[in-house]
Structure formats: C-alpha cells, structure tokens
Amino acid sequence: MQTMQAVWLENQVLSMHQNAPIPVPVEGEALVQVNLAGICATDLEMVRGYYPFTGIPGHEFVGQVVQAPGNASWIGQRVVGEINLTCGECRQCRAGRASHCEQRNTLGIRGCNGVFAEFLNIPCRNLHRVPASVTDEAAVFTEPLAAALEIQQQIHIHPEDRVLLVGAGRLGQLIAQSLALTGCNLSVVVRHALHQQLLAQRGIKTLIEEHVELKLWDIVVEATGSDSGFNLARQAVRPRGTIILKSTFAGNSEINLSSLVVDEIQLIGSRCGPFAPALRLLQHKHVQPEPLITARYPLSDALAAFKHANQPGVLKIILDVGATAGIKAS
Numbered sequence: 001m002q003t004m005q006a007v008w009l010e011n012q013v014l015s016m017h018q019n020a021p022i023p024v025p026v027e028g029e030a031l032v033q034v035n036l037a038g039i040c041a042t043d044l045e046m047v048r049g050y051y052p053f054t055g056i057p058g059h060e061f062v063g064q065v066v067q068a069p070g071n072a073s074w075i076g077q078r079v080v081g082e083i084n085l086t087c088g089e090c091r092q093c094r095a096g097r098a099s100h101c102e103q104r105n106t107l108g109i110r111g112c113n114g115v116f117a118e119f120l121n122i123p124c125r126n127l128h129r130v131p132a133s134v135t136d137e138a139a140v141f142t143e144p145l146a147a148a149l150e151i152q153q154q155i156h157i158h159p160e161d162r163v164l165l166v167g168a169g170r171l172g173q174l175i176a177q178s179l180a181l182t183g184c185n186l187s188v189v190v191r192h193a194l195h196q197q198l199l200a201q202r203g204i205k206t207l208i209e210e211h212v213e214l215k216l217w218d219i220v221v222e223a224t225g226s227d228s229g230f231n232l233a234r235q236a237v238r239p240r241g242t243i244i245l246k247s248t249f250a251g252n253s254e255i256n257l258s259s260l261v262v263d264e265i266q267l268i269g270s271r272c273g274p275f276a277p278a279l280r281l282l283q284h285k286h287v288q289p290e291p292l293i294t295a296r297y298p299l300s301d302a303l304a305a306f307k308h309a310n311q312p313g314v315l316k317i318i319l320d321v322g323a324t325a326g327i328k329a330s
Helices: 041-047 142-154 170-180 193-201 227-236 257-262 275-283 299-309
Strands: 003-010 013-021 029-039 060-067 078-081 105-107 119-123 127-129 162-166 185-189 205-207 217-222 237-245 266-269 293-298 316-320
Touching (some): 013 299, 029 299, 060 119, 142 170, 142 275, 293 299
Parallel strands (some): 162 185
Antiparallel strands (some): 003 013, 029 316
16 A cells, blocks of 8 residues: 555644555546645634544645546646535536535545645546646635635626725635726725735735725625624625625624614625636736745645644745655556
8 A cells, every 4th residue: 555645634633644545546536646735714724623524634736647547638637626526416416506515525624635645536527727827836726716706606796896805814815816807996904014015016905994984885705714804894884785705714603683684785605616717817817826825835844834824914825745655647
C-alpha cells in the first residue's frame, strides 16, 4: 500500500498523518496530485465544530491528474474540482439542483476526504480543466470565486442598485471584485487597513461600520461569519430589500424574525457556485486573487498554517503541497 502525507481532523483536533493511504480511483474517478490548497473560513470553522467530520479536511485546490481509469484524456491535465459529490438520481439532482443532492458528500466537510493531502480522489465529472494562462496561484481560488458568483446566479443585480458588502476577508474580497463587475453602486465595510488597500487598488469604495447608513441599501451581502455582521446587515437593508448570507460558522444566531416580516426582507442563503464562469474571469484577469495570498506553507507545516490563518485580518493561507509520493501517470 502506497502512503502519503495528509492533515487529519478528528474530534475538532488537527494532526499530521505521515502514512495515510493513497486513495485508489475506480472507473469514473481521478487521482489528483495536489499542487496548491487553500485554507478558507469553513476549514477554520470545521475545527471549531461547524460540522462533525473525521478525515482529511480542505476543499480548495489545484492539481494534476495522475490516474483516471477509463478516462485517459484526463491524465496530465491541470484541474480544479467542484466540492459536492452527487448521486445524479435523487429529486434534487433530477431537478437541476445537484449542489443540494439528497445523498451528497462534500470534499473535506461531509463523508469524503478533502484536499489537504498529497493526493485526492474525485469523480471526473467534478473536474474542470484550468486554462494554460491561469497560474496555480490564481486557480486555487476557483472554488471561492465560484461561491462569490453564486450571488449573481440567485439574484439579478442592477447597475443602479445600492449594494453593501459586510466583510472584506478571504471570501469578501472575491465577492467585492465580482460584484464590481456588475456596475452596481457598491460599498464594502472594512475593519483592516490591508483589506481597505486591496479594495482601493480595484477602485472599490470602502467605509467603516460607524459610517454605514441604515435602512438605505437595496442588497446587503453578509460575509463576516459573525452575529455582529448579520446585525449590521439587518440594520442597513431597506424595507423590501435583500440580505444574502455567505457565511458558514459554528454555533447558532438569534434573529428577530418578526422584524424581517414587518419590513418584508428577503433573506437568501448562498453557498456553492459555477466553476466555468469563475475560470473565465480568472483567464481574462477580470478578477485577480493573487494579491490576497498572505503566506504559503509546505504541507508538513499545515498546523502552523492553520494557526496563521486564524489570526485577525489574515487573508488567504496557501498550502504548497508539492506531492512527493512519486505515482506515475497511468
């Protein structure tokens, strides 16, 4: 049995496994050698108990296909992958809502090992080829950028809409860049100077929480993963406005449902999104995520990388996996 190095999550504790078994793909699956993997807020919340999971965490990656039984055309391809593993047969899948498959597993979150390892097993139908002009450093952002684009899949944003984004962290920066492409009247609530500087370089307006005008905004996107972020969003949205929730975090929140009814607020949860448009935006450099990388760590230093990612104001921490197991393409 061939083995690999991998991060392991169990009982909300991270550890390093030096001899995790390398998965063996069957027909319809691909074995991907991971190049880079990104630590996101959901990964941090998994350690805090967001979802009970034992296994290899992580779901943002770019890598190279080294084995693909029955699908030789994938071998050698540089790829990213959608995180929901679906059945294709349930009511949700048949209705075109595969991300809500009744039998779904999710990379590094639910029922399936993730990407913080030298190798990853994933269905070929989940893969997307990365254009040659897109660097690994940009491609590793495909999944969170797709999640940012899901907002525009769910609602139509008009150029005259007043849109407030609460949160300018890892995901918030990508949401801001993608929303700015709509031409809407966008402002972003920021707390950290670096976050403000990155948005200013893109010509995106920022403001501090104390300067947010209340009951003004047509659309408010909450991307802080905190009760205070939702409370600000609720105060900022106008009657009959829309709040988009992009945060997944451990714990429960208290919400005044009566006020949502009285003000006729539309509340929309927003999760995974479309990969193909995300890759096109990266290919044409309409979204440029590379400046969001705060630091890179080798996989062997993943525990230190997680500690760094937990620090306030830190943006994207990348695991530079550089698999060394030596499996040959076949």
